[in-house]
Amino acid sequence: MDKVQQLVHIEKCLNYSIYDVKWIPYSAKLISIGTKTNGKGLIEIYELDSPNVKLINQISCENALKCCSFGISSPGERHLAVGDFNGKLKILDLEKPNEPLYEVQAHSEIINSLDAIGGSSTLCGAKEIVTGSRDGSVKVFDPRQKDEPVACMSASAASNDDTVKDIRDCWAVTFGDSYNNVERSVCAGYDNGDIKLFDLRKMALRWETTCKNGICSLEFDRKDIKMNKLVATTLEGGVFVYDMRTEHPTKGFSYCSEKNAGQSLGTNGVIQGSKSTVWTVKHLPQNRDIFMTGGGAGSIRVWNYKYPDKRYKEMSDGTKTGVAGHLQMIAATTISQQPIHCFDWCAERIGLAVCGSFDQTLRVLITTNLKQF
Amino acid sequence: MADKSIEVQYQVRQNVAEIQDELRNIKKFEEEMKEKEQKIRENMCTSKQEKRVSIPIRSNVDEFSKFSEESINKMMKMSVSDEDDLAQDKRIANEYKERGSKFFKSKDYENAIKMYSSAIATYNQDSIYYSNRSQCYINLEKFSEAIDDANKAIKLDSKSQKPYYRRTIAYEKIGENINALKSCQEWMEVLPDDQLAKSTYDRIHNKIIENNKEREKEKIKWSKYPKKTNFIEKSSHLQSNKLLMKVPIQMKKSHSPIPDDIIDKLFNNNTGEHVAEIETDSKLFKSNFLQKTFNNNINKPSPVRSQSLTPKEKTKVNETNEILKASSSNMQEKITSEIPSIEDLELLKTSYKNFSLPTSGPQFYQSWKEMSDNMKFIYLKTISENSECMSIGMLIGAQLDSNLLSEIIHIIYKYFLHFKINYIHLLDELRKNSELTILALFMENDDKNKLNELLNLSSQDNVNDHTNNEIIKKIKNSFQI
Numbered sequence: 001m002d003k004v005q006q007l008v009h010i011e012k013c014l015n016y017s018i019y020d021v022k023w024i025p026y027s028a029k030l031i032s033i034g035t036k037t038n039g040k041g042l043i044e045i046y047e048l049d050s051p052n053v054k055l056i057n058q059i060s061c062e063n064a065l066k067c068c069s070f071g072i073s074s075p076g077e078r079h080l081a082v083g084d085f086n087g088k089l090k091i092l093d094l095e096k097p098n099e100p101l102y103e104v105q106a107h108s109e110i111i112n113s114l115d116a117i118g119g120s121s122t123l124c125g126a127k128e129i130v131t132g133s134r135d136g137s138v139k140v141f142d143p144r145q146k147d148e149p150v151a152c153m154s155a156s157a158a159s160n161d162d163t164v165k166d167i168r169d170c171w172a173v174t175f176g177d178s179y180n181n182v183e184r185s186v187c188a189g190y191d192n193g194d195i196k197l198f199d200l201r202k203m204a205l206r207w208e209t210t211c212k213n214g215i216c217s218l219e220f221d222r223k224d225i226k227m228n229k230l231v232a233t234t235l236e237g238g239v240f241v242y243d244m245r246t247e248h249p250t251k252g253f254s255y256c257s258e259k260n261a262g263q264s265l266g267t268n269g270v271i272q273g274s275k276s277t278v279w280t281v282k283h284l285p286q287n288r289d290i291f292m293t294g295g296g297a298g299s300i301r302v303w304n305y306k307y308p309d310k311r312y313k314e315m316s317d318g319t320k321t322g323v324a325g326h327l328q329m330i331a332a333t334t335i336s337q338q339p340i341h342c343f344d345w346c347a348e349r350i351g352l353a354v355c356g357s358f359d360q361t362l363r364v365l366i367t368t369n370l371k372q373f
Numbered sequence: 374m375a376d377k378s379i380e381v382q383y384q385v386r387q388n389v390a391e392i393q394d395e396l397r398n399i400k401k402f403e404e405e406m407k408e409k410e411q412k413i414r415e416n417m418c419t420s421k422q423e424k425r426v427s428i429p430i431r432s433n434v435d436e437f438s439k440f441s442e443e444s445i446n447k448m449m450k451m452s453v454s455d456e457d458d459l460a461q462d463k464r465i466a467n468e469y470k471e472r473g474s475k476f477f478k479s480k481d482y483e484n485a486i487k488m489y490s491s492a493i494a495t496y497n498q499d500s501i502y503y504s505n506r507s508q509c510y511i512n513l514e515k516f517s518e519a520i521d522d523a524n525k526a527i528k529l530d531s532k533s534q535k536p537y538y539r540r541t542i543a544y545e546k547i548g549e550n551i552n553a554l555k556s557c558q559e560w561m562e563v564l565p566d567d568q569l570a571k572s573t574y575d576r577i578h579n580k581i582i583e584n585n586k587e588r589e590k591e592k593i594k595w596s597k598y599p600k601k602t603n604f605i606e607k608s609s610h611l612q613s614n615k616l617l618m619k620v621p622i623q624m625k626k627s628h629s630p631i632p633d634d635i636i637d638k639l640f641n642n643n644t645g646e647h648v649a650e651i652e653t654d655s656k657l658f659k660s661n662f663l664q665k666t667f668n669n670n671i672n673k674p675s676p677v678r679s680q681s682l683t684p685k686e687k688t689k690v691n692e693t694n695e696i697l698k699a700s701s702s703n704m705q706e707k708i709t710s711e712i713p714s715i716e717d718l719e720l721l722k723t724s725y726k727n728f729s730l731p732t733s734g735p736q737f738y739q740s741w742k743e744m745s746d747n748m749k750f751i752y753l754k755t756i757s758e759n760s761e762c763m764s765i766g767m768l769i770g771a772q773l774d775s776n777l778l779s780e781i782i783h784i785i786y787k788y789f790l791h792f793k794i795n796y797i798h799l800l801d802e803l804r805k806n807s808e809l810t811i812l813a814l815f816m817e818n819d820d821k822n823k824l825n826e827l828l829n830l831s832s833q834d835n836v837n838d839h840t841n842n843e844i845i846k847k848i849k850n851s852f853q854i
Contacts (some may be wrong), residue, residue, distance in 0.1 A: 009399065026413055028406035050396070050404045063518055076417035126428040142430045145479065150431040181428050200431060349402050351395075366399070368391045 004331040004367040006300065010364040012053050012344075016042055020068050023346045024094075025120070026075055029056065030344070030354050031094075032362055033082065035064035040285035043068075046096065046362075053364065059097040071116025071175075071223075072127040072143065079119070081109030081129045089131055091143060102143045107133035113122040117175040117184070124224040125177040130186050132170030138188045140200065153188070153198050153205075168192045169261055176220030177227040181265060186284035187230060189215025195232055207252050213238055217280045220244075230306065231248075233278035233293055239327070241305060246312040246322035258303075262295030263332055264334040273294035279341040286350045287373055290330070294340030294355065301366070302331040304373055336365060398402045459496075466496035473505065482509045500529035504536045511543055519543040534564055541573055667744070730759060734772050741777075750788035753781065756798045766802040773808040779820045786823045790830070797831055800824075801844050804851045813852050824852055 018034040028048040036042050041061035046053040063084035073079040075164035078094035079101060090100045111131045118127030128150070129141045137154030165305045172189035177199075193211040195218070198204070203251040213235035221229040227244040230253075234240070239258040243255045247253055262276035276296030284290040289305045315321055338358035346352040351367035473488030489506040492499075507522035523540035526533065537560035544553035544716065557574040564570060731737040739807045744752060756765055769777065789796040803809065816824075828845050 002391075003384065003388065005392065007392060009396070026406075027410045028403045029410075046400070048406075050399050050403060076413040124432065128431070140431070145430050348406060349399075352399070352402075366392075366395050368395055 002372060003372060004302065005368045006331050006333040006335075007366055008335050008363050009366045010048075010051060010053055012046070012364075013363040014044075014360050017358070017360060018342065018362060019064075019066050020342045021354045021356040021362065022068055022070055022080075022344050023338055023348075023354060024078060025070055025073060025347060026095070028348070031068070031080070032354075032356060033065040033068050034356075035085070039064055040164065041065035041082075043080070043082070043092075043094075043097070043174050047242075048290055048364065052369075057094075061087055061090075064110055065235060066311070067110070067114040069114055069116040069129070071119055072129065073119040075120065077119070081114060081116045083114040083131055085110045087111055087133060087135075089114070089129065091129075098213070102141075104141060104147055105116065106131050106139055106141065106149070107137065109134035112170060113172045114267055115174045118176055123180060124365040125181045126261050128175070130173045131176060132173035132188055134169045136167035136170060136190075138170055138173055138186060138198070140186065151186075151198075151200055151203065153186070153196075168194065172218040172232075173216050174218045174220060176230070178224050179226045187218050187220070189218045189232060191215070193234065198289070207247065209252055211238065211240060212236075216277055219281050219283055221283050221291070228288070231281045231283070232272050233261070233281045235277045237278055237295070239278055239293055239303075241282070241324065242325060243311065243324045245320040248321040251321055254322040254324045256326055258327055261293055261301060262297060262299070264295065264297040264299035265332045277339065279339050280343050282343050282345055284350070284370065285345050285347040287370070290370060290373055292343060292345075292353070294343050296339040297334065298336035298338055298340060298357065299332060299334045300340055300343070300355065301329055302367065302370075304328045304330050331367065335365070336361065351371075390847075403758055462496045463499075466492040466499065466502070469495065470499075470502060470505070473509075477509060478506070480512075482512045485509045495816075498529060500526040500533055500536065503529065504533065504539065507536065507539045507543070511539060511546070514546075516543040516547045530565055534569065537563070538569060538573065541577070544579075545577060550577055550584065553577050556579065599641055730755065731768060734768055734770050737768050738772070743781075746784065746787065749780070749784050753784055753799070754789075754794065757796075757802075764802040764805075765799060766804070766806040769806065771808055773803075773806050773812060775812050775817075777816050778803070778809075778812050779817060782820050782823055782827075786827060790827065796827065797841060797844055797848075800827070800848050804848050818853070821852070 006352055011243075014032070014034070016034045016036045018032050021030060023030050026044070030044055030048070031045050031089060032070060033041065033043045041064045043059040043061070043065065044055060045057040047056050047058075051345045061082075061084065063086045065082050065084045068080055068082045070078075070080055072081055072091065079305045080092050080094060082090050082092060083106070087105060087109055089102075089104050089106040089111065091102040092100050096187075111133050113132045114129065116127070122300050127143055129143075130138060131140050131141070132317070135154075137152060139149035139153075140151040142150045166292045168190040170188050171191050174187050175184060176187060177183055177185035182201050185199060185206065186198045188194075188196050188198070190196075191214040193215060195209050195211065195214055195215060197207040199206040199335070202257045211232065211234050215232050215234055217233045220227055221231070230242040230244050230351075232240045232242070237260045239261040241257070242253045242255040244253055260275060262278040277292045278295055280294040282292055284292075289307075290302060291305075292300055292302045295301055304327070305325055306328055308323045312320045312322050334358055335355075336357045339368060340355050341354040343353060346354070351368065351370050353365045355363050355365060469488050469492035473485045473492065474489060476482070476485035486506055486509045489502050489509065492502045493506070496502075503522045503526035507519040507526065510516070510519035512520060519544045520540055523536045523543065526536035527540070527647050530536075537556065541553050541556045541560065544550070544556055554574070557570060557577060560570045561574060562569065731740060740752065741749065753765070756768070765781075781799075785796045785799065788794075789799075828849060832842055832845050
């Protein structure tokens with residue numbers, strides 16, 4: 001097996017806080033969104049122009065921007081869904097950024113996380129955006145319906161003040177299981193470690209579980225297939241990989257996990273320092289069993305999931321329970337001193353990626369030899 | 374140790390090489406991507422965006438299912454204790470109405486109608502539900518239902534503007550402008566200060582006036598068409614006294630038929646007369662049937678009655694007669710034209726496809742009418758000579774008529790005489806035919822002369838043949854010469 005190397009190809013220092021980076025589909029361009037020091041939001045469009053990135057365009061917004069996605073963009077279109085610090089959701093056409101295609105006051109508080117689906121695949125259903133907010137609610141929006149979400153999963157609004165404290169922030173949302181026009185699921189992770197899986201067709205909670213630490217990031221390995229794997233990353237360096245193919249009536253889904261995944265590997269592979277958060281997880285578009293995690297110590301780790309021989313086993317009472325595989329770490333590099341909290345693989349070229357960190361630096365990475373998996 | 378260091382070196386070199394490769398390829402990649410992007414952009418501009426299979430907005434699908442029977446029941450159970458039934462019904466109906474309004478806003482009229490219908494089913498005294506539902510029907514172009522609902526709404530609340538407006542619009546859309554106007558008038562009576570009523574009234578009024586104008590124009594158009602000509606029916610005292618020019622019509626027995634198209638041209642409805650053909654399905658009336666088939670060839674043109682003809686038509690009659698004359702003269706020429714030699718005629722027999730001895734009268738007729746003169750001669754000759762075949766008299770039997778008789782005589786005159794073949798026995802056979810006595814009365818002078826000639830010639834030739842003379846005498850008697 002050849003060694004997988006990861007190296008930083010381009011480093012770009014910026015003068016604002018980066019909150020999200022994304023590749024523009026079907027191009028060698030990327031965008032980074034963030035907040036300027038004056039509190040206004042900013043979207044910058046860069047083009048790869050080795051050995052640099054070239055700034056093409058800058059778009060300013062009134063509110064600080066938190067998260068974005070190109071998920072609803074059809075090939076050729078450049079529709080970006082953006083959530084900001086004030087709870088507003090917008091869909092912008094990057095060609096005409098001044099007129100938002102869709103605008104709605106989604107939440108009363110900051111939109112922590114956002115996911116969009118329906119742009120590229122033709123048979124996976126309508127275009128939808130899901131947002132998770134500090135106000136504890138998860139809302140699904142359809143660009144065709146103004147003002148109202150098509151689905152809302154929120155904690156019951158209780159009148160007593162005591163119960164308000166109990167409403168947990170939603171930190172991560174993701175779409176999945178969207179293998180036809182009707183089926184779709186939303187998975188939401190909360191700051192107390194709750195993971196809840198909602199079925200949008202039945203409009204019901206399908207599964208929930210609790211991890212020891214707050215969920216920072218969630219991702220299904222593929223959004224447009226029947227759900228296969230779900231990766232959840234937590235505070236204090238936990239990575240959990242759930243096998244979503246087999247659901248046990250009481251036990252739910254089985255998982256495998258990694259501890260201390262957020263720390264950087266020092267010399268000789270010795271783990272040092274305190275446990276750090278795993279901020280983000282992203283699956284490789286070209287191979288759904290490879291994913292990377294961005295850690296709080298500025299490290300990036302690339303993992304490969306190995307399936308077990310049998311994915312389920314029969315219990316004594318006849319029910320089936322899933323069997324999780326194990327994770328194999330194929331690369332680990334430390335590229336920054338600050339946490340890597342946003343990351344995106346390029347769908348056009350295997351191994352090419354962009355990441356942003358709290359040190360206001362945009363980095364373009366190359367990973368070699370991923371094709372061998 | 375050495376091995377390890379070599380390995381390490383090797384590994385490092387490999388790493389570096391790989392990285393160099395990657396960096397080189399990135400440049401290529403960037404350029405490729407630029408091109409791809411361009412292409413996609415162009416495609417976007419030129420091609421139309423494919424319409425996606427319309428997937429319903431998730432909320433609409435669910436809102437309706439939310440309002441399924443179970444949830445209604447739940448809601449019913451949830452009723453506050455001091456509410457009475459009527460108030461509860463109203464509340465539930467209003468809920469339906471709200472849902473319906475939502476659907477209406479998102480232009481989902483089908484579901485809106487369902488919601489309003491449920492509202493009405495729960496509480497049917499509120500005119501708003503009917504009024505709203507009628508608007509939904511209008512949007513779906515179901516105007517008659519819209520009118521019904523609007524009427525119901527007006528019944529429940531006669532002071533509400535919307536049902537009147539909707540009813541007027543619905544009538545207008547289906548084209549019943551007068552009803553629309555009436556509806557509008559009713560509206561203005563109830564709500565005299567309503568500006569919308571006045572403007573709608575004016576608009577419909579103008580429409581009606583314009584429509585009438587158009588119709589007027591169309592009427593004028595019609596009269597520009599050329600007038601239909603009518604027959605002039607003049608009473609007898611107004612008709613002219615002058616004798617109509619008499620056109621001599623000669624009856625010529627034409628053996629070759631006047632072609633059908635000439636007859637069609639001449640008689641093509643210019644006279645207004647229509648010669649009705651007697652349709653007889655039953656083959657009992659054989660004589661008619663055979664006559665018809667036989668008459669296909671020989672068309673005796675009936676004399677054209679020239680009473681009530683306009684001058685134009687008279688000339689046509691003259692034309693007819695001219696044509697007839699011409700054709701008949703042709704006939705005369707033909708008779709004296711060259712007759713081919715008997716060997717040639719015999720050859721005809723072999724060339725003739727369907728030549729077979731007739732075993733019955735109809736067969737004889739069938740063959741006979743299709744034949745040329747030469748062929749007829751051969752046919753007759755063969756029949757008379759062939760002992761197997763029935764005699765001609767028996768063969769034809771009761772179907773013998775004057776046409777056939779004259780033809781046969783003509784053939785005998787023309788061919789048998791020419792080739793000096795004995796024909797007496799043939800004539801004898803004919804004499805024995807049962808119909809002959811009657812037919813002989815109606816024989817033309819022409820035929821009689823021919824026959825006379827034939828018989829005289831025969832008696833002259835065979836002076837001493839007593840039997841022959843006997844037969845001749847008999848023939849003469851029966852033919853009444």
